Amino acid sequence: xxxxxxxxxxxxxxxxxxxxxxxxxxxxxxxxxxxxxxxxxxxxxxxxxxxxxxxxxxxxxxxxxxxxxxxxxxxxxxxxxxxxxxxxxxxxxxxxxxxxxxxxxxxxxxxxxxxxxxxxxxxxxxxxxxxxxxxxxxxxxxxxxxxxxxxxxxxxxxxxxxxxxxxxxxxxxxxxxxxx
Numbered sequence: 001x002x003x004x005x006x007x008x009x010x011x012x013x014x015x016x017x018x019x020x021x022x023x024x025x026x027x028x029x030x031x032x033x034x035x036x037x038x039x040x041x042x043x044x045x046x047x048x049x050x051x052x053x054x055x056x057x058x059x060x061x062x063x064x065x066x067x068x069x070x071x072x073x074x075x076x077x078x079x080x081x082x083x084x085x086x087x088x089x090x091x092x093x094x095x096x097x098x099x100x101x102x103x104x105x106x107x108x109x110x111x112x113x114x115x116x117x118x119x120x121x122x123x124x125x126x127x128x129x130x131x132x133x134x135x136x137x138x139x140x141x142x143x144x145x146x147x148x149x150x151x152x153x154x155x156x157x158x159x160x161x162x163x164x165x166x167x168x169x170x171x172x173x174x175x176x177x178x179x180x
Contacts, residue, residue, distance in 0.1 A: 049155065050093075051091040051155050053091075072123070078122060087115035089113070093109055094133055100171070110137040110144070113125065142177050144174075152179060
C-alpha cells in the first residue's frame with residue numbers, strides 16, 4: 001500500500017512538525033469551529049471558460065483550475081511575452097455563479113490572458129494575474145475590459161447560450177462590459 005508523506009511518522013524524519021498543505025474545501029469551512037481549514041476558499045461555484053478567438057469558440061475546461069487545461073498541457077510558461085512571438089492568444093475566464101436577490105446569476109467574471117506557441121512548447125502567462133482574477137471573480141467583480149472585442153463577443157455568446165436564465169439575472173455591468 002502506498003504511504004503518503006504527510007501520514008508518515010515524522011519522528012522517523014527527525015522532525016516534530018506536521019506538514020500542512022493547502023486545502024480547498026467543498027463545504028463552508030467557516031462554520032464557527034475555528035479549526036484547521038478556516039480561511040480556505042471554496043471553488044465550488046467557479047468554472048474556467050476558455051475563450052479561443054482563433055477558432056472562435058468558448059468552452060468549459062475544469063482542468064484550468066489547476067493549470068491543467070487542454071491549452072496549458074505540455075507547455076512551459078514564461079513571464080516574458082516577447083519570448084513567445086508567434087503564440088496564439090487564449091483567455092481563461094473565471095466565471096463564478098451565485099445567487100443575487102434569490103435568483104441565480106453570473107456573479108463574477110474575470111479574464112486572464114494566455115499565449116501559447118505549440119511548435120516550441122512555450123507559453124506566456126502571469127500566474128499572479130490569474131490568481132488575482134480568480135479572487136475578483138469570487139468576490140463578484142467583472143474584469144473583462146482588457147479583453148479584445150472579438151473575445152468579449154465570443155464570451156458573451158457563450159454565457160448567454162449556456163444558461164439563458166443566468167444571463168437574464170446577471171447585472172447590467174457585465175453586459176455593458178461585454179458590449180452586449
